[in-house]
Amino acid sequence: MLTYNTQLKHLKLPEYGRNIHQMVEHCLTIEDRDERTRCAHSIINCMSKLFPKLREEENYQQKLWDHLAIMSDFRLDIDYPTEVVKAENLNTVPQKIPYTSEHIRYRHYGKDVERLIAKAVSMEPGEERSELVLLIANHMKKQLLAANSDGVDDIKIFKDLAEYSHGQIQLSPETTVLHEFKIVAPPSGKKKKKR
Template sequence: MLTYNTQLKHLILPEYGRNIHQMVDHCLTIEDRDERTRCANSIIASMAKLFPKIREEEDYQRKLWDHLAIMSDFKLDIDWPFEIPEADHFNSRPDKVPYTAEHIRYRHYGKDVELMIQKAVSMEEGPERDELVLLIANHMKKLLLSVNSDGVEDSKIFKDLAEYSHGALRLDPETVRLHEFKIVAPPSTKKKKKR
């Protein structure tokens, strides 16, 4: 009956292959400590020959010895040339990244637009603030066009801007015109036929 790899022992570091893992398993069964150390050195030499590019790395010997420790499940009792890390060091999970779960009123605008509007509200009235409000409104129109390709009315943008700023930022639809953005179709990936 055939033996399939799925029926064999799981490889901890599969990039080294089954033969290296069998060498490590054999090394664990050797009773003499000096003989085990010599066997481990020969395994390291074989691992380095499998990946000659690893020698270009700065601390490649340490990396190979760490891999040997991992493959032996940290049970190999030899004279290690480097201090091997604890098994917990490799099995520990990183700390969870704390994400803020803030509510975004209109997802198509995103959180950055909300922050820009807050910044514009906190500025003193003047030409710099007016220019920033106009830039924000144009950006909002562009973002809304990305989800609504049928077209966007300027009055919708002005209404949303006033709502976001609680009435502090108002643009007059009679005097202010936003840019007209055109949706450009992506280029075709089909090759043209030769005639």
């Protein structure tokens, strides 16, 4: 009867293949520590020949010895030339990233627009503040157009800007004209046929 790979023992590092894993299993059965260490060095030599590109890396020997320890389930008792990874350090979970749960009034504008409006409100009235307010309003229109492709009314932008600034920034449709933005469809990715 045939023996299939699916019926054999699961490989810890399948990229090295079943033969290397069998060598490691044989190395575990050797009782003399010096002989076992020599066997491990010959396995490392075979592993490095399997992946010659690995030799170009700075600490490739460390990686190979770590892989040997992993393949042996950390049971291989030899004199390692380098410090190998510990079993408990192998499956460490990264620390959770703390996310701020700041309230965003209108998500389609984002938190940065709120910060920009707060900066504009804190500035002294003048040409620089007027330019910043106009840039913010145009950016808000662009953001709203990305969320609502049907079209955007400038009056809606002016109203939202006044609401964000608690009435301190007032723009009028008679005196302020925002840019006209068009939604451009992304390229289809298909090449044109040659005639």
